[in-house]
Amino acid sequence: MDVQHILLVILSLRLGLLDLQASAVKQEEKESMPSGPRIAIIGSGIGGSSCAYYLHKLLPNAQLSIFEANDRIGGRIMSVNIEGVIVEVGAAAWASANQYIMELAKEMNLSIFDAKPKLPRTDRLDLLLNQQSALSIGVWDGYALHDIEKLVIDNLKSTAITVAEIAEFLLKLKLNYFQREDEGPFRNITEYLAYGKLTEYTSKSTLQYLSEHNVELELLKYFIEPLMIHIYDQELDMHSFAAFASLTSLLTSAHSVTSGNSKLPKALVNASKAEVHLNSKVHTITNDNTEYTIAFTHDGKNESITTVDAVVIAAPLEWTGITFKNIQPDPSSSQPHRDWVFWYVHFVVAKSINNTYFHQPDQWSAPDNIFTTANVSLPWASIQLYQPLPNSNIYKLFCTQNLTTHMDEYFIGVRSVYTHHWVYTFPRLIPITDPEDFQDIQLHDGLFNINTIESIASAMEVPVINARNVAQLIADAVNRDYGYDTYQNDC
Known part of the structure; x- marks a missing residue:
């Protein structure tokens, strides 16, 4: 190592020590303040x-x-x-x-x-293309259960556009964090949204934003919107910031x-x-x-x-x-x-989902997640397999009504029902x-x-x-x- 490198190392060590000393002094000053x-x-x-x-x-x-x-x-x-x-x-x-x-x-x-489920980064698109093995989602419109795997494959271009838009949203979020660290606290929400140029997402509905980016209506109505209903009990008129914040889970870990x-x-x-x-x-x-x-x-x-x-x-x-x-x-x-939106959240311990309710045969293998479309009036928004048990399962339901006494309609072999009523859950996330x-x-x-x-x-x-x-x-x-x-x- 030459003399110049040695001097740089010594200088770096001294600067690091000075930073540590300054930080310690700053903390001591705070702690020595009069009663805060x-x-x-x-x-x-x-x-x-x-x-x-x-x-x-x-x-x-x-x-x-x-x-x-x-x-x-x-x-x-x-x-x-x-x-x-x-x-x-x-x-x-x-x-x-x-x-x-x-x-x-x-x-x-x-x-x-x-x-x-954790997937390799190269398989992120496969997450959208292989619903049965990755997410196992069905969408119920009140009459039939829709095959989401087929829907995604039939709308491959729209699926790819959606994935690309989620990735861009994530990059803008990362930029928002980075810019705010340099600038200090923000004084209002508009100022917050300016970092990373996020304002466009809160000013446009999910329908408007994704339609402008050529996402087909079929994918919106039978995949994106049921997911929004499941998470927020809100439809495609919800602003696109909230939609993309939810969809990020498709490309990142949870x-x-x-x-x-x-x-x-x-x-x-x-x-x-x-x-x-x-x-x-x-x-x-x-x-x-x-x-x-x-x-x-x-x-x-x-x-x-x-x-x-x-x-x-x-x-x-x-x-x-x-x-x-x-x-x-x-x-x-x-x-x-x-x-504001409210929820009844139910956890049901039961043997299985009732196949007859969904017009399915006796040997039906139910998807892990069943969402609903916007054009159906149902007292529940989603049914999820939360945790398999040795001789039964725990299911989670998001509902707009208290269905505690109606679970035999949706499940076979109900053992217990836990119910919690959230008086408020989310504000109506309209474009601003x-x-x-x-x-x-x-x-x-x-x-x-x-x-x-x-x-x-x-x-x-x-x-x-x-x-x-x-x-x-x-x-x-x-x-x-x-x-x-x-x-x-x-x-």
Whole structure:
């Protein structure tokens, strides 16, 4: 090694040491700050729990309080045990393209597994061409079960176009992450969508976008739309961002926490060192110049108040029922209102799917997934084989009605039924062309709204994106108050 190389190595080592020393000094400065800001987080789902975690990383001395109206942490993530199997009643999995969720699971030391069959990258197109062996999907139109394998092969060109468009969407998502890391926190959803040029996807319906790219209507109606109904209970009028966010699972791995996805928000809350108030419903937020007074009930009766410096609402504004005082304009009336979808989720332990319901012979081998078309009025949207058991199976159903007492119509040998009613699951994801149709991220000085970002998609990663962003906005404001540099990406 010549002298020049030796000098470069020494310089690199010194620079690395200086970076480590600077990082250590920065952390010591944060920890030596006076008692940090008091921050209330309303909601303990993946948005609220991850925001608490990021805030603790950015502001170690912050006094964090989480207010959760229910008796558990997790929001729309809920894992339960059925017949010794951990099943996901809420958010079931995330794609490997979801950078922040992947990072959080790793930082929490949670074991994850691939939640779908793993295929070599060269076989991704085969995933769409060989439904029987890879996905085993049937689509029911109320009269007949459609052969998806034949449909895909008959529409080979449209299938290839769809795959190419999914790949392009994934590249733009990756660019969005990269550009935001350089630029710092975003102030509104339009600004977020500008990174990676994602605005086109939220401004066009799935039908419009894919039709413009010459995808045949038959593939749209009998494959893409049934998949949208299964995931969102929404049809081709849903904007294409949400559609592509769902379709990414066709080209990437899907992951879940081995011990149940509920472990993730719980681990994040524990790591945040936040004070947690379960069964505590916030009903009033009052602005008192530089502070906020939070009024809440505990167990539906005991009235309490607390004073904080900032508030993060990590639940849909439409469902919080919060009264805002001394805050103009009033968020409860000034922010765009979104309509929401609800689900009944059933887990059924049964011997098999009832072949007679689907007009099939006795020896019929049912597909693993049965979706429905938009032109049929059924109380269920999909039936999935969730987990085979020694002498029976666990099936999962997404329904628009409570079908607990009707399972003998759909299954043979029903042993048990577990039912959960989600009062709200997803907002109606209609195309948005006017930036004013997105809710604000910052509702008032020190008052933030994480859930506005769910207008682009309902997936575990999406609220985490804005939770991380809001934590950075708050940390920037605190750092300015203490004379520190803003936007130091320590998340």
